Amino acid sequence: MWLIFPILLTTIEARYQNVHVKQDWWETAVIYQIYTRSFMDSDGDGVGDLNGITSRLEYLKDLGIDAAWLSPIFKSPMHDFGYDVSDYYSIHPEYGTTEDFENLLKKAHELNIKVILDFVPNHTSNESDWFIKSSHRDEYYSDWYIWENGHLDATGLRRPPNNWISVFRKSAWHYAPSRDQYYLHQFGSSQPDLNFRNPVVIEELKSIIKYWLEKGVAGMRINAANHLFETDKDVFGGRYPDEPKTGRPGIGPDDYEYLDHIYTKDQEETYELMSQFRDVFDAITLRDNLTRIMMTDASTGIKNAVKYYGEGTHSGAHIPFNFALIEDLTKESDARDIKYAIDRWLTYKPLRKPANWVTGTNDISRVASRFRLGLVDAFNMLVLLLPGIAITYMGEEIGMVNGFVPWTETKDPLACNTDDPVNFIDVSRDPVRTPFQWSNGKNAGFSEAEKTWLPVADGYEHINMANQRSAVRSHYQVYRALIHLRMRPAFRLGRYESLALNSDVFAFKRWYNDEAYVVIMNVGMTYQVVNLTAFDLIFGQLEVEASSLLSSRTYSDIVHANYLDVGVDEALVLRMQV
Numbered sequence: 001m002w003l004i005f006p007i008l009l010t011t012i013e014a015r016y017q018n019v020h021v022k023q024d025w026w027e028t029a030v031i032y033q034i035y036t037r038s039f040m041d042s043d044g045d046g047v048g049d050l051n052g053i054t055s056r057l058e059y060l061k062d063l064g065i066d067a068a069w070l071s072p073i074f075k076s077p078m079h080d081f082g083y084d085v086s087d088y089y090s091i092h093p094e095y096g097t098t099e100d101f102e103n104l105l106k107k108a109h110e111l112n113i114k115v116i117l118d119f120v121p122n123h124t125s126n127e128s129d130w131f132i133k134s135s136h137r138d139e140y141y142s143d144w145y146i147w148e149n150g151h152l153d154a155t156g157l158r159r160p161p162n163n164w165i166s167v168f169r170k171s172a173w174h175y176a177p178s179r180d181q182y183y184l185h186q187f188g189s190s191q192p193d194l195n196f197r198n199p200v201v202i203e204e205l206k207s208i209i210k211y212w213l214e215k216g217v218a219g220m221r222i223n224a225a226n227h228l229f230e231t232d233k234d235v236f237g238g239r240y241p242d243e244p245k246t247g248r249p250g251i252g253p254d255d256y257e258y259l260d261h262i263y264t265k266d267q268e269e270t271y272e273l274m275s276q277f278r279d280v281f282d283a284i285t286l287r288d289n290l291t292r293i294m295m296t297d298a299s300t301g302i303k304n305a306v307k308y309y310g311e312g313t314h315s316g317a318h319i320p321f322n323f324a325l326i327e328d329l330t331k332e333s334d335a336r337d338i339k340y341a342i343d344r345w346l347t348y349k350p351l352r353k354p355a356n357w358v359t360g361t362n363d364i365s366r367v368a369s370r371f372r373l374g375l376v377d378a379f380n381m382l383v384l385l386l387p388g389i390a391i392t393y394m395g396e397e398i399g400m401v402n403g404f405v406p407w408t409e410t411k412d413p414l415a416c417n418t419d420d421p422v423n424f425i426d427v428s429r430d431p432v433r434t435p436f437q438w439s440n441g442k443n444a445g446f447s448e449a450e451k452t453w454l455p456v457a458d459g460y461e462h463i464n465m466a467n468q469r470s471a472v473r474s475h476y477q478v479y480r481a482l483i484h485l486r487m488r489p490a491f492r493l494g495r496y497e498s499l500a501l502n503s504d505v506f507a508f509k510r511w512y513n514d515e516a517y518v519v520i521m522n523v524g525m526t527y528q529v530v531n532l533t534a535f536d537l538i539f540g541q542l543e544v545e546a547s548s549l550l551s552s553r554t555y556s557d558i559v560h561a562n563y564l565d566v567g568v569d570e571a572l573v574l575r576m577q578v
Helices: 006-014 050-055 057-063 098-110 129-135 199-215 269-288 302-309 335-348 373-385 465-470 475-485
Strands: 030-034 067-070 087-091 114-119 173-176 181-184 219-222 293-296 356-358 389-393 495-500 505-512 515-522 528-530 541-547 558-560 564-566 571-576
Touching (some): 050 098, 057 098, 057 475, 067 219, 087 098, 098 114, 098 199, 114 199, 199 269, 219 269, 269 293, 302 335, 335 495, 335 505, 356 373, 373 475, 373 515, 465 475, 475 541, 505 528, 515 564
Parallel strands (some): 030 067, 030 389, 067 114, 219 293, 356 389
Antiparallel strands (some): 173 181, 505 515, 515 571
């Protein structure tokens, strides 16, 4: 039987116990992203919460997860569901209390699961005390945000300071009568941007990081890192300049893509600020000898992305998010595109820094919907068996698909701001945020409420954790087997080589000393026959260690390196026999 059972796992792992290469906990970690509102509801209000997460930590332990990364849990009016923070030192009441969070940390510690928090420093809520005081020109807080005068047009109407556009569409400036000025919001109008040219703001944010690290969290992800700085307006005579138009066809003047954001993203000062933030993490690490990790989220070009690792004497993030498997691949991508996306990141990143791999977040369509259900196991093999850190968005381990959230129930401000009840679905993030599917019971086992904050996705009766956990063959069982495989030296420490054997079949080799594996996947729509001896020192017979759900192969089957037939969507992990 292909499934790796506990007794067999113990036997296999014992073969490798003499491999002693020191690696820090995070360098080969499997990090599991939890969208807090949608993971587990403990109190029946239809919204996920901290006690719900605590109740499911045993599931994460059994799955083999090293760290749980939580979407924002800080106090918020929830206009953007936690990405608009009103108090960085308090827990949002819907999610629980400080005591609930401390209980979560305690239980996670007992299970040796690290907890990582989402940190949103670019902006606060417009309901935060900081912003309210700033909007009334409080002496201390007056310069904490980006304020600018507007101007009158030829008809006498008040206009924003310049043409900058929000990520959420329309002008990035909002008029505040209390101050008779506009404030900048690169995201929603309820999310005013902080002023990072004010050193007091930076010191306050460092204090927030320190507060949560000292409370016991193992790291934080810096959200929207490349938006933190805007160009220095003093360079332009004291006014913020217009951004140039992209000239892209089919893009309207309210759309973010209408402009080339050369003044509001990827400013050089950002990397120095990341170094300052990293110093806070390192100071806590030195104090108690447990590495606290800094992760950065920046949707940008690859040359900017890898700069978040740090340069020269400046330390950067432990884990700058790698979106190659998201941004560089589409439904039309083939094996050559996959090879290019992976190898490109490994080429650009600093040589001695670990890579990381992610196929989804709470903003990105799920693999089963973005590509197809048959490729779920193949993409989990990429995330878990490529060299470096694995990052999984909740539900990818069971092949969850996007839910359908109609216009009347849409909550995402990005979708609502389209003002389009037909095409809103093209940008809505709600479908990937639907509740986790624990069982085929009421609300997929997520909540006892009569109505959940977002509707449960169709098909949960069949795609759910309970069904897959009890099945001999399932996406869950494949995922769990892959986590055990990644503990072996070839995957923890080994070298990497990849080939597009043809336009449909991608394969990569991992090896360490005399231990070698080939991971192969057919991402095309036709049956293929390939020759694995194209890899150096791969020959003879190979043994199946894991196979995708619909594969005809099972654990311990033997295949021949010089003639391997691979079915549509079939993915295999093969061990070279020595």
